[in-house]
Amino acid sequence: MKLYHAAASPYARKARITLREANILELVEEIEVAPWTDPKGYRDITPLGKVPALARDDGPNLFQSVVICEYLASKNSQINLYPIGSELRWSNLRQIAAADGVLDALVGIRVEKLFHETEMQSKEFIQRQELTVLKSLDLIEENVMELEGPISAGQIAIAASLGYIDFRFSENNWRMSRPNLSKWFEAFSQRDSMKDTVPE
Ligand SMILES: N[C@@H](CCC(=O)N[C@@H](CS)C(=O)NCC(=O)O)C(=O)O
The missing domain is CATH 1.20.1050.10 (Glutathione S-transferase Yfyf (Class Pi); Chain A, domain 2)
Incomplete structure (x- = not known):
């Protein structure tokens, strides 16, 4: 998987903290982009043109940090970042x-x-x-x-x-x-x- 992020973005930081806390760093390559410069091809990865964006190996890309965080957390069932009670x-x-x-x-x-x-x-x-x-x-x-x-x-x-x-x-x-x-x-x-x- 590829996680597109910018070091200054707090939304992307949520995703980057999540992938560390979910202990799945080895599944994800972190790629830095500058969303405001509209890098060539980035709108094909995410129509929003924002960070974070996640290119999955097992399905369509995801965008919006709230969705990406939940997806990343779901990759390790041993660590539950979304309590269910x-x-x-x-x-x-x-x-x-x-x-x-x-x-x-x-x-x-x-x-x-x-x-x-x-x-x-x-x-x-x-x-x-x-x-x-x-x-x-x-x-x-x-x-x-x-x-x-x-x-x-x-x-x-x-x-x-x-x-x-x-x-x-x-x-x-x-x-x-x-x-x-x-x-x-x-x-x-x-x-x-x-x-x-x-x-x-
Ligand atoms: N609601 C989005 C917000 C993401 C967002 O606004 N990211 C900023 C960086 S902090 C961005 O990429 N801005 C570029 C733009 O708005 O075109 C999320 O939760 O992922």
């Missing part, structure tokens, strides 16, 4: 949804700032996305006890989102009012899968 399942999916919502908002802000001169940027749009980040992180902090227990896809998604804040929005002092999440992230960041995928 009813509330545990919803809690895991809710964590993924909140973490991806944070990423969508942050990437939206970044794109707005990169693509538009300051005077052309929509302050209203940026403020809306900032509120999304703030509220989602508050929710995660309130429910931080749900992050205890065996490694899960929800934990991976949240860690990738927090890592992205530190990487691209280092002025965001998210730890200040979220001491429990901060402590959890510090411990989670010690995992080899996290150290091995630090964004560049």
